Amino acid sequence: MLLESATIYRFRLPLRQPLSLKGHRLETRQGLILQLNARNGQLGFGECSPLPGFSYESLDDAFRQLKGAISVLLSQPDCLDSIIQSGAGCCTDRMLFSSVACAVEGAALNLAGRFYAVPTTPAVCPLLMGTPDEVLAQFARLPNDSEMKVKVGRARLDDDIAVVNTLCEQGSPLLRIRLDANRQWAFADAARFCRSVNAERIAFLEEPLADYQRLPELGDLTHFPLALDESLQMPDGDFSLFPGLVAVVIKPMLAGGLVKAHELIRKARSASLRVIVSASYESPLGIRQLACLAQNETPNELPGLDTISAFCTSSVERFEGLLLTAFSQQDPMLEEVWRYTAAH
Numbered sequence: 492m493l494l495e496s497a498t499i500y501r502f503r504l505p506l507r508q509p510l511s512l513k514g515h516r517l518e519t520r521q522g523l524i525l526q527l528n529a530r531n532g533q534l535g536f537g538e539c540s541p542l543p544g545f546s547y548e549s550l551d552d553a554f555r556q557l558k559g560a561i562s563v564l565l566s567q568p569d570c571l572d573s574i575i576q577s578g579a580g581c582c583t584d585r586m587l588f589s590s591v592a593c594a595v596e597g598a599a600l601n602l603a604g605r606f607y608a609v610p611t612t613p614a615v616c617p618l619l620m621g622t623p624d625e626v627l628a629q630f631a632r633l634p635n636d637s638e639m640k641v642k643v644g645r646a647r648l649d650d651d652i653a654v655v656n657t658l659c660e661q662g663s664p665l666l667r668i669r670l671d672a673n674r675q676w677a678f679a680d681a682a683r684f685c686r687s688v689n690a691e692r693i694a695f696l697e698e699p700l701a702d703y704q705r706l707p708e709l710g711d712l713t714h715f716p717l718a719l720d721e722s723l724q725m726p727d728g729d730f731s732l733f734p735g736l737v738a739v740v741i742k743p744m745l746a747g748g749l750v751k752a753h754e755l756i757r758k759a760r761s762a763s764l765r766v767i768v769s770a771s772y773e774s775p776l777g778i779r780q781l782a783c784l785a786q787n788e789t790p791n792e793l794p795g796l797d798t799i800s801a802f803c804t805s806s807v808e809r810f811e812g813l814l815l816t817a818f819s820q821q822d823p824m825l826e827e828v829w830r831y832t833a834a835h
């Protein structure tokens with residue numbers, strides 16, 4: 492399949508309530524949608540949505556690099572197979588930001604026929620966050636005999652310990668909790684947390700340590716089940732095994748794109764680690780692609796895609812409607828910002 496042109500849209504999706512992310516406060520999630528147009532008329536969509544506080548690149552950085560990458564790609568109209576095989580970086584002369592790789596690879600895979608057989612409402616792992624009272628209220632509304640994920644490291648340590656112990660007491664004996672501290676704890680606090688909750692009820696604890704290189708030492712000391720997330724988002728993006736490591740959480744938008752994510756998934760699985768495909772507040776388009784990846788690669792795990800419930804149902808539906816008619820859209824929610832046609 493040969494490429495003919497590309498269109499970039501900017502989306503703005505209102506959040507149900509403002510989202511606080513490492514010192515950033517978002518009221519609206521913004522990002523870019525890339526549409527690759529093949530010569531035979533087929534379209535492929537991909538998403539580029541750096542997450543403030545988590546991505547290295549800003550949306551402006553990503554937009555600039557995406558435009559550059561697209562003009563290079565469209566000068567090699569038969570580059571789709573190599574993008575799918577080796578990643579978007581292979582066709583341009585530089586390291587691409589994760590979000591840019593994600594968009595180009597998503598659109599190339601979509602043109603190759605991927606992301607159609609998607610569950611409309613995939614089962615996801617519920618995400619609980621907020622004050623202790625908010626977390627307990629969210630918990631009370633959910634079935635509690637499977638897994639759920641709770642954000643820790645944002646309140647006082649004793650409050651985190653109390654909340655987790657309450658959830659363990661109130662939940663079914665089958666409940667297993669995924670915990671995520673997003674590198675907020677000092678070593679001594681993390682060690683105290685691990686000693687103060689019942690490890691048997693915990694599926695894993697993601698990235699407890701500010702001093703993240705000491706994670707193997709924490710595993711050694713506590714035997715607590717641990718998981719990597721931010722550690723997979725470093726530029727080299729590789730990981731080593733250590734005692735206590737039981738899972739990896741993979742976010743293609745932050746960890747090098749969809750092709751790189753695929754490599755990480757394979758490597759983790761061959762080391763018998765649990766693999767969780769997870770989101771970083773992508774639009775419904777990005778969530779659908781992640782749901783597809785999860786369905787194919789990790790069919791026995793609940794993916795971390797509950798970020799979609801941060802958006803109002805009505806905007807999710809309207810956004811999906813707009814995408815279906817994307818060729819002519821000029822809507823504040825989805826607005827065409829760039830168009831490029833190959834020179835030949």
Ligand SMILES: O=C(O)CCC(=O)c1ccccc1C(=O)O
Pocket residue numbers: 542545616618640671673720740769770771772794795796797798
């Ligand atoms: O993984 C999930 O279940 C939800 C996604 C999530 O927690 C998250 C969302 C945005 C940025 C970082 C993270 C994280 O896992 O650290």
Ligand SMILES: [Mg+2]
Pocket residue numbers: 671673697698720721740
């Ligand atoms: Mg995490």
